[in-house]
Amino acid sequence: MKTHRIDYPFEIYPLSKDEGSGYAITFPDLPGCRSDGATPEEAIxxxxxxxESWIAVAREFGDDLPKAFSSVSGRFVQRVPRSLHAQLIT
Incomplete structure (x- = not known):
């Protein structure tokens, strides 16, 4: 499976049972860009x-893409194994 680097900072947080459990991922620099998954890895x-879909739609409508803040800010909401963190930033 091919993976792509995520060039925008993101936040991952656990969902409550009322929200369906699992984990949510949001991109603060991209309004409305969010997803979820059963595990942090699936959410990512x-x-x-x-x-990719958010960016494709923005380009289709001729919108400028927001400039990404540093993706190496040190702020990471969910703890993950070091090996996964290394994959995310490379």
């Missing part, structure tokens, strides 16, 4: 799809 993979 689904987030990649959401990000």
């Amino acid at each position: 993979e689904n987030g990649r799809d959401a990000l």
Whole structure:
């Protein structure tokens, strides 16, 4: 499976049972760009799809893409294994 680097900062947080459980991913720089998954890894993979779709629609409508803040800000809401974190930033 091919993975793409996520060039926008994102936040992952657990969902409550009322929200369907699992994990949500949001991209603060991209209004409305969000997804979820049963695990943090699945949320990140689904987030990649959401990000690519968000960017494709923005380009289709001729909208300028927001400038991404540093994706290495040090702020990461969900703890994940070091190996996964390394994959996310490379």
